[in-house]
Amino acid sequence: MSVTKQLLELFRVDKQLRGLKGRLDQAEKFLNQQQLLLSELDKQKTTLETQLKQLRVQIAGDEGEAARIEAKVAALREQMNGARTAKEYSAFQNELNAFKEQKSQIETRVLESMGKADECAKQVDAIKGGHGDRVKIVANAQADRDKKAEEIKDRVAELTAQREQVAQKISARERAEFELLIKLRGDEAMAPVEIIDRKNHEYSCSACMMAVPVEAVSALLGGKLTHCPNCRSILYTEEVDFLGKDKASGKKPKAGAGA
Numbered sequence: 001m002s003v004t005k006q007l008l009e010l011f012r013v014d015k016q017l018r019g020l021k022g023r024l025d026q027a028e029k030f031l032n033q034q035q036l037l038l039s040e041l042d043k044q045k046t047t048l049e050t051q052l053k054q055l056r057v058q059i060a061g062d063e064g065e066a067a068r069i070e071a072k073v074a075a076l077r078e079q080m081n082g083a084r085t086a087k088e089y090s091a092f093q094n095e096l097n098a099f100k101e102q103k104s105q106i107e108t109r110v111l112e113s114m115g116k117a118d119e120c121a122k123q124v125d126a127i128k129g130g131h132g133d134r135v136k137i138v139a140n141a142q143a144d145r146d147k148k149a150e151e152i153k154d155r156v157a158e159l160t161a162q163r164e165q166v167a168q169k170i171s172a173r174e175r176a177e178f179e180l181l182i183k184l185r186g187d188e189a190m191a192p193v194e195i196i197d198r199k200n201h202e203y204s205c206s207a208c209m210m211a212v213p214v215e216a217v218s219a220l221l222g223g224k225l226t227h228c229p230n231c232r233s234i235l236y237t238e239e240v241d242f243l244g245k246d247k248a249s250g251k252k253p254k255a256g257a258g259a
């Protein structure tokens with residue numbers, strides 16, 4: 001078997017493997033994206049919940065403070081009733097005003113905090129809804145990924161074993177060259193030579209569509225590893241075409257059928 005045929009066999013096994021793994025990779029990618037979105041939602045939720053907790057602690061503290069001031073004010077009013085001089089009364093009055101001012105500031109702050117807490121609680125609720133949906137999406141994506149992995153598992157093992165067998169017949173240098181081409185050109189690492197005009201020895205590379213000189217085709221038919229001079233794909237021939245047979249039946253085309 002020529003090295004080209006061996007590489008072609010490897011190429012075809014690899015192509016199947018890439019196709020199978022490609023589908024799994026997509027499922028994996030989708031799962032990762034969804035997990036990332038979910039973790040972002042988690043972070044937002046935690047931040048908002050912490051914020052809400054802090055606001056509630058602050059409100060409770062302020063309300064306690066307001067109640068304490070209220071008690072002081074009540075006590076002060078009692079004392080005012082017992083004021084003996086206008087000066088004493090005025091001093092109490094000043095103290096009372098200071099307390100009232102302090103209380104009013106606290107009450108304003110409580111109202112602000114309550115507004116913020118309401119807003120925060122609304123956001124937490126909204127996130128909880130989206131969070132539940134996202135959890136379902138992630139679970140489905142996970143199941144899909146696992147299912148795909150399971151589906152291809154046996155075939156991948158089979159193809160991998162087949163690949164090993166084919167690969168060991170090829171020299172390390174040629175294999176390395178082939179692997180590099182796969183990295184660079186993927187499914188176009190190998191390309192069949194197309195016959196444009198057999199009589200006039202016109203051929204082209206089916207990957208890049210550029211002409212392939214007859215010398216290259218001869219070398220290829222002689223069993224030599226041949227690259228397309230233009231795109232560097234490894235060229236191969238589809239035997240039936242080169243023997244001039246009908247592709248489907250393997251028989252010579254009937255007279256008058258156009259061959």
Ligand SMILES: [Zn+2]
Pocket residue numbers: 191205206207208209210228229230231232233
């Ligand atoms: Zn080419």
